[in-house]
Amino acid sequence: MNPFVYTRPADTGTAIKSLSRGDQAFFLAGGTNLVDLMKMGVVVPEKIVDINRLPLKNIEPVSGGLRLGALATNSEAADHPEVLKNYPLLSLAINAGASAQLRNMATVGGNLLQRTRCPYFFDLTMPCNKRAPGSGCGALAGFNRMHALFGASDKCIAVNPSDMSVALAALDAVVRVKGPGGEREIKFQDFHRLPGDEPQLDNTLAKGELVMAVDLPPAAFTKHVHYLKVRDRSSYAFALVSVAAALDMDKDNSIRDVRLAMGGVAHRPWRLRASEDFLKGRPATEDNFKQAAQIAMQGAKAYQYNQFKLKLAPNTILQALKVASTQV
Amino acid sequence: MSNKHDDLQDYKNPRDESRRDFLKQSSLLSAIALTPGAIRRAAENKWDEKIADEMGKVPLSLEVNGISYNVKIDPRVTLLDLLREQLHLTGSKKGCDRGQCGACTVHADGVRINSCLSLAVTNDGKKITTIEGLSRGDELHPMQEAFIKHDGFQCGYCTSGQIMSAVALVKEGRTQSAEQISEFMSGNICRCGAYSNIVKAIQEVKNQQS
Numbered sequence: 001m002n003p004f005v006y007t008r009p010a011d012t013g014t015a016i017k018s019l020s021r022g023d024q025a026f027f028l029a030g031g032t033n034l035v036d037l038m039k040m041g042v043v044v045p046e047k048i049v050d051i052n053r054l055p056l057k058n059i060e061p062v063s064g065g066l067r068l069g070a071l072a073t074n075s076e077a078a079d080h081p082e083v084l085k086n087y088p089l090l091s092l093a094i095n096a097g098a099s100a101q102l103r104n105m106a107t108v109g110g111n112l113l114q115r116t117r118c119p120y121f122f123d124l125t126m127p128c129n130k131r132a133p134g135s136g137c138g139a140l141a142g143f144n145r146m147h148a149l150f151g152a153s154d155k156c157i158a159v160n161p162s163d164m165s166v167a168l169a170a171l172d173a174v175v176r177v178k179g180p181g182g183e184r185e186i187k188f189q190d191f192h193r194l195p196g197d198e199p200q201l202d203n204t205l206a207k208g209e210l211v212m213a214v215d216l217p218p219a220a221f222t223k224h225v226h227y228l229k230v231r232d233r234s235s236y237a238f239a240l241v242s243v244a245a246a247l248d249m250d251k252d253n254s255i256r257d258v259r260l261a262m263g264g265v266a267h268r269p270w271r272l273r274a275s276e277d278f279l280k281g282r283p284a285t286e287d288n289f290k291q292a293a294q295i296a297m298q299g300a301k302a303y304q305y306n307q308f309k310l311k312l313a314p315n316t317i318l319q320a321l322k323v324a325s326t327q328v
Numbered sequence: 329m330s331n332k333h334d335d336l337q338d339y340k341n342p343r344d345e346s347r348r349d350f351l352k353q354s355s356l357l358s359a360i361a362l363t364p365g366a367i368r369r370a371a372e373n374k375w376d377e378k379i380a381d382e383m384g385k386v387p388l389s390l391e392v393n394g395i396s397y398n399v400k401i402d403p404r405v406t407l408l409d410l411l412r413e414q415l416h417l418t419g420s421k422k423g424c425d426r427g428q429c430g431a432c433t434v435h436a437d438g439v440r441i442n443s444c445l446s447l448a449v450t451n452d453g454k455k456i457t458t459i460e461g462l463s464r465g466d467e468l469h470p471m472q473e474a475f476i477k478h479d480g481f482q483c484g485y486c487t488s489g490q491i492m493s494a495v496a497l498v499k500e501g502r503t504q505s506a507e508q509i510s511e512f513m514s515g516n517i518c519r520c521g522a523y524s525n526i527v528k529a530i531q532e533v534k535n536q537q538s
Contacts, residue, residue: 006386006403006449028450035406035445036426048403052450075439099515100500101493102427104439105446235514 008050020208022047030105033114064218070109070211086219092227093167109211111164118158129155130199145305150266156199169269170244170261179209192268221246226324239264241313243320272296284325293317393461408432408443419459419488430516433489440496459488474529482520503534
């Protein structure tokens, strides 16, 4: 690991200023992703701004919803009584990711900012437009079993690895950020970006902007929810495909409202709006779930080694909807 | 109890000096080979003191197994390397060094973490517990006793991490079923495959406590 300047500011203003002054300056929170990337030489910071002392750890009710401080750990968020009661989908998704130790370290803000686990991104001997813009994409004609089905470009076919973000996309969360120019809100669907011609950019944060909190809207999906993650082993692995499903059901078994998002298939959490529109107002039947799953697959494009996802993804959507709809 | 160990040299165990010192010297040489111009020039001119200055050490106070330490360290040092290489607490193991195996699991302020992914400086003011801090003198922790009784290991390399994780797991209350134990112990890999015996050991400790 190369030497870096280490600072530990006590307030957000100083932290943002400190980051803005450095060319290769990075905020450090839980470190579960950044320290790993530094060890591998994928990220080589000149300055580390340790933000662990900033007062951003609280989880508190706000205007009908819930505010998750950026420095609350993944465990604190998953186990919080308000999250368990009103946002069980989020709790399920968080606990489907990483391990207990990592969830005790990783933060809400850091989870949003974690980098892809594409092996070509980690391997300094391989081309990767995300790590070294202009060098090419090793995965495109390489071993692309874990890679995207949707929204990829010929510059990058990597996927976002987060489980938490899939649930936050489904729940219409809002990311609160603060930068040199002040504070602003970013809708969750606008936070992560597609690779396009600039795969080195994972999200829409401007330079020096700090994630302060994630706001959850008033609880709407408290019962009929499920997070289904399919992976190579039964726990502690990144998703091949994952699905966050949330249903608001009438007494007559018809669907009043629904949210669906997929993980492991795109450069950002992949919200299934066309499937949602199809299901709204329809009865919660297996046949409708199957049709919704087929709608979700429109526009999917597989590569040499991830063809299996074309079948796995709709099956996972169907199963997630079935389990969510039968929760009692 | 809170003994002060401001000077880490005092804490050195003379028995394992030669091998560890050799390893440290050789890793220092490789570190020099990898660092930028200024440090390399200093090294070539044998300005050892200047190397230390260039490294820009950071003060750090923390408590490990009830003992307070005040040290100055390179901010690149992980908590695991601080424990093993400077405090000579080698019970916490380095497996993958990337947060994937769990061999380095310790408790920081009572919660289990991967010490290999935690920069030591970020633990300023924290209370760390390692496997060395689990027993009371010669009296083993119930989880240690249970691992021995149920043969919860073969080669033993992952065992200290497994035990630290297991102690935290019981405290977290994630022991409702064998499936839940497996799920919440999944951050600790055992390549000998002692998993079923580890689950039995955890269940025994849980039953003792309930």
